[in-house]
Amino acid sequence: MNTLEINASGNFESWSPGKIKELKDQRISNDLGQNLIFENENIRLWEVILLPNERLPFRKINMDYSWVSLTSGLAISRYADGKIILMRIDKGDSAFLKCKEKTYIYDLENKGNDILFFHLTEFKHQTIKKYLSKGVRLKANKSSND
Incomplete structure (x- = not known):
């Protein structure tokens, strides 16, 4: 993924009044994605599907997560x-x-001509703390070129 910052932190001049109002009104979801497709005591697995020009409204994220496109x-x-970034x-x-x-x-908005489709795995805090307290070390997968 390549990213480019197109608006600096602290600068809201390029923001639409509707997006600013959405933030001020605190109409912010705690859901990481659109569809919760699995949950147990350790994780939540979310799905995000955005059509061209479709937007996932502001989300409040406070747990570690991973995503794959x-x-x-x-x-x-x-x-x-x-701050606004282009990805x-x-x-x-x-x-x-x-x-x-x-x-x-x-938030996340699809600015392309194709559907964006993501899976996100949200790790509940007790899951991460449980593994860290046992001294478990997580290793990155090695590519076939290693």
Whole structure:
């Protein structure tokens, strides 16, 4: 995935009044995705499908999660501090995001011509703490080129 910051933190001049109002009114979901497709005591598995120009409204993220893109496309994400990033996403792109006991608020909007499709795995805090307390070390998968 390639990202480009197109609006700096603290600058809301390019924001539409509707997006600013959405943040001020605190109409913010705690759901990581659109559809919860699995949940147990350790994780929640979410699905996000965005048609061209469709937007996932602001989300309040406070748990670690990973995501994988099942399609390629172009998206923007607006953060509650004013920052906006443009993302070129390739099929198979993935990342792990650690919240470090903080809360992040941002949206996601499909700015491309194709459907964006993601799976996200949200790790409940007790899951991460349980593994860390046992001294479990997580290792990255090695590619076939290693």
